[in-house]
Amino acid sequence: MKISKDNPLLTAYALGELDAGESAEVEAALRADASLAAEVEAIRAVAAELEADLAAEATPKLLPIQRQRLLRQAAQMQRPGRTAPAPRAAVLTLRRRLLAAAAALLLLGGLAGLWMLRGPGGRPTDTPIAGGAANQPTGGGVEYLAALSPYEPDFASSTPRPTEKVDFFDLSRPTVGSLALTESGEAIGPAKGADGLSENPFRLAARRPRSTFGMAVDISSYLHVQQLIFEETRLPDPADVRIEEMVNYFPYDYPGPDDSGDALAVRADLARCPWSPGHVLLRVAVRARADGGEVVARDATAAVEFDPAAVASWRLIGFDGPLTAAGARGAEAGPNSSLTALYELVLTDSAEAGPDRPIGAARVDYRLPGEESVRSAITRCGSSSVAFEDADADFRFAVAVAGFGMILRNSPHRGSWTAADVVEQAEAAVGDDPLGRRGMFISVLREARQALLPAQ
Amino acid sequence: MSGSGDNLAAWLGRVMDDHEGPLLRYAQRILGDADRGRDVVQDTFLRLLESGRDLEGSHLTQWLYTVCRNRCLDICRKDRRMSLLSEPAERMQVGAEPSPDAAASGREQAQKAAAAMSALPANQQEVLRLRFQGGLSYKQIAGVTGLSVSNVGFLIHTAIGRLRKRFRVEAPGRRRRQEP
Numbered sequence: 001m002k003i004s005k006d007n008p009l010l011t012a013y014a015l016g017e018l019d020a021g022e023s024a025e026v027e028a029a030l031r032a033d034a035s036l037a038a039e040v041e042a043i044r045a046v047a048a049e050l051e052a053d054l055a056a057e058a059t060p061k062l063l064p065i066q067r068q069r070l071l072r073q074a075a076q077m078q079r080p081g082r083t084a085p086a087p088r089a090a091v092l093t094l095r096r097r098l099l100a101a102a103a104a105l106l107l108l109g110g111l112a113g114l115w116m117l118r119g120p121g122g123r124p125t126d127t128p129i130a131g132g133a134a135n136q137p138t139g140g141g142v143e144y145l146a147a148l149s150p151y152e153p154d155f156a157s158s159t160p161r162p163t164e165k166v167d168f169f170d171l172s173r174p175t176v177g178s179l180a181l182t183e184s185g186e187a188i189g190p191a192k193g194a195d196g197l198s199e200n201p202f203r204l205a206a207r208r209p210r211s212t213f214g215m216a217v218d219i220s221s222y223l224h225v226q227q228l229i230f231e232e233t234r235l236p237d238p239a240d241v242r243i244e245e246m247v248n249y250f251p252y253d254y255p256g257p258d259d260s261g262d263a264l265a266v267r268a269d270l271a272r273c274p275w276s277p278g279h280v281l282l283r284v285a286v287r288a289r290a291d292g293g294e295v296v297a298r299d300a301t302a303a304v305e306f307d308p309a310a311v312a313s314w315r316l317i318g319f320d321g322p323l324t325a326a327g328a329r330g331a332e333a334g335p336n337s338s339l340t341a342l343y344e345l346v347l348t349d350s351a352e353a354g355p356d357r358p359i360g361a362a363r364v365d366y367r368l369p370g371e372e373s374v375r376s377a378i379t380r381c382g383s384s385s386v387a388f389e390d391a392d393a394d395f396r397f398a399v400a401v402a403g404f405g406m407i408l409r410n411s412p413h414r415g416s417w418t419a420a421d422v423v424e425q426a427e428a429a430v431g432d433d434p435l436g437r438r439g440m441f442i443s444v445l446r447e448a449r450q451a452l453l454p455a456q
Numbered sequence: 457m458s459g460s461g462d463n464l465a466a467w468l469g470r471v472m473d474d475h476e477g478p479l480l481r482y483a484q485r486i487l488g489d490a491d492r493g494r495d496v497v498q499d500t501f502l503r504l505l506e507s508g509r510d511l512e513g514s515h516l517t518q519w520l521y522t523v524c525r526n527r528c529l530d531i532c533r534k535d536r537r538m539s540l541l542s543e544p545a546e547r548m549q550v551g552a553e554p555s556p557d558a559a560a561s562g563r564e565q566a567q568k569a570a571a572a573m574s575a576l577p578a579n580q581q582e583v584l585r586l587r588f589q590g591g592l593s594y595k596q597i598a599g600v601t602g603l604s605v606s607n608v609g610f611l612i613h614t615a616i617g618r619l620r621k622r623f624r625v626e627a628p629g630r631r632r633r634q635e636p
Contacts, residue, residue, distance in 0.1 A: 008606070008613035015587070017594045017609070046620050047588065050573075054589040059477035060484060066498045067472065074465040074505055223530060231523055232507065433603070434579070440602025 243318030243405035270385035275415030299330035
C-alpha cells in the first residue's frame with residue numbers, strides 16, 4: 001500500500017490507534033519510504049510535546065461539598081427502603097439497551113472508518129492539587145437535589161396547543177388528492193394522532209392560499225429528544241417533540257444574499273415526498289448574511305403564498321399551534337443563521353402533468369438594524385420536482401429529521417415511513433457535518449430504533 | 457451497579473477519583489467558567505447515579521464525556537439568545553484564564569500549548585484535548601462528539617500538522633524538554 005505524507009493514517013499509526021493488520025500495512029509502507037518514517041517520528045514528537053504541555057495544566061477538583069453531596073446521594077440510594085433510581089429490572093433493560101447502542105456505535109464506526117475500538121490506554125493519573133478547598137462556599141443551605149439542574153430547558157412554553165376540531169366521520173366533503181377536506185379547506189381525517197395530539201392539517205389552497213410561520217425557532221426540543229433517547233434510553237412525550245425545532249437544530253449550507261445590501265436570502269425547492277406517493281415536499285430555506293454585528297436583521301416574518309391552480313392542498317410540517325404574538329411581531333436573525341420550513345403539498349393534476357409553472361412564492365420581510373423601512377426577500381417556486389433521492393443532502397437530511405419527529409409524535413401524516421427509512425435517508429445525507437451534529441443524530445436514531453421503537 | 461453492589465458510594469468515589477479532574481478541565485474549557493464547569497461535572501456524576509447504568513472502563517469514560525459535553529452545550533445555548541433563526545455555529549470558548557493552582561513553570565508550559573492551540577478551529581481543539589488531555593481513543597472521541605472515527609482521525613491529523621508548523625515557527629529551540 002502506498003501512503004502519502006498527508007494521509008491521516010500516518011497520524012493514527014503514530015498515536016497507536018490502528019489495529020495489528022492496519023499497523024502492519026503502514027509499517028510496510030514505512031520500510032519502503034524513509035521519509036514516511038521520519039514523518040511518523042515528527043508526528044510523535046509533536047504529540048508528546050502537546051501531551052506534556054496539556055498535562056501541565058492545573059487539574060481542577062469538585063468542591064468538597066459537592067463531592068460530599070454526591071457520595072451521600074449514593075449512600076442513600078443504597079439503603080434499603082429508599083426510592084431507588086430505577087428498579088432492578090429497569091437497570092437490566094438499560095444495560096441491554098446500552099449494549100445495543102454500543103454495538104450500533106461500533107457498527108457505525110466500522111462503516112465510517114478504518115480504526116478499531118481501543119481501551120483508554122494507560123494514562124498518568126491526575127495528581128490532586130492541594131488547597132482546592134480554599135473557595136468552598138459557606139452555609140449552602142439548599143440541598144443540591146432540590147434544584148437538580150438550573151439549566152434544564154423549559155418545555156412548558158413549547159408544548160403544542162391543540163388546533164381546531166375536525167369532524168372525522170363526515171364523508172360528505174369534497175376530496176383533493178388522497179384527502180377529504182371540509183368546506184373551509186381543513187383536512188378531514190389525519191389531523192390528530194392516536195394520543196390526541198393535534199397537528200397542522202392539510203388545507204385547501206383555494207380557500208387558504210397563504211401560510212405563515214414564526215421565524216423565532218428554539219432548538220431545545222431537539223436537545224430534549226436527544227438527551228432522553230441517548231442518555232436516558234426512553235422516548236420523549238410526543239407533545240414535547242417539536243418538529244421545526246428538531247429540523248432547525250442542524251446547520252445547513254444555504255447560500256446567503258447575493259447583494260451585500262440584503263440581510264436575508266430565501267429559496268424554495270420541491271422534491272417528491274418519500275412517505276406519501278403523489279405528494280411533494282416544499283422546502284423554504286432562509287439564510288442570513290454572515291458578517292455584521294449581533295443582529296443582521298430584525299422583525300423578520302415569513303409567508304408562503306400558493307397558487308390554487310397549481311396546489312390543491314398544503315400542510316406545514318411542524319410549527320404546530322397558533323403563532324404567538326411575539327412570533328407574529330417577527331424574529332431577529334443572527335449572522336449566518338438559517339431557518340428551514342417544510343411543507344407537504346398535493347399538486348393539482350394540471351401542475352403535475354404540465355410544463356414547469358410557478359406554484360407559489362416564499363417571502364421574508366425584515367428590517368435592517370437601525371432602519372425603519374421594510375425589506376423583502378422573495379423567491380418563486382416552480383412546479384417541477386426532483387425525485388427525493390436526487391434532492392440535495394441538506395434537503396434530504398432535514399426531511400429525515402422531520403420524518404423522525406413525525407414518528408416520535410405518532411403523527412398521522414407519517415405515511416409509509418418507518419424508523420428504518422429514516423436511518424437510511426439520514427445516513428445517506430450526512431454530508432460534511434462540520435459540527436458533528438448529524439453523526440450524533442444518527443446515533444440517536446439507531447438507539448431509538450433498536451431499543452425503543454416497536455419493530456416495524 | 458458495578459462491583460459487589462453493596463457499596464455504591466465507594467464505587468462512585470473511585471469513578472470520581474479517576475474522572476473528576478479531566479472532566480472538569482474539559483467542561484471548564486468549553487464553558488470558560490470554573491463554577492459552571494463544577495456544576496456540570498457534579499450534575500454528570502449525579503446522572504450517572506440516577507441512570508442506574510452499569511458501566512466501566514472505556515464505556516464509562518465515553519458516557520461521562522458525552523453527558524458532560526451535552527450539559528455544557530445546553531448551557532452555551534442558554535447563554536446566547538435562544539431565539540431567532542437558529543444559530544448553528546458552536547463556538548468553543550477557550551478560556552484564557554490560567555488556573556491559580558498551576559505552578560509557575562507548568563503554567564508557562566501550558567500557556568504555550570494553549571496559545572498554539574488557540575489558533576486552531578474549535579473542533580480541532582476539542583478533539584486534541586479529548587485525545588491528549590482526556591486520554592480518549594479516536595473511537596471514544598467519535599462516540600462523544602458524534603463525529604465518525606475517520607473524521608476524528610482527519611481532525612487530529614490536520615491539527616497536529618498545523619501545530620508542527622507553529623512550533624517550528626515560534627520556538628525552534630524551545631522544543632527540548634528536560635526529563636523530570
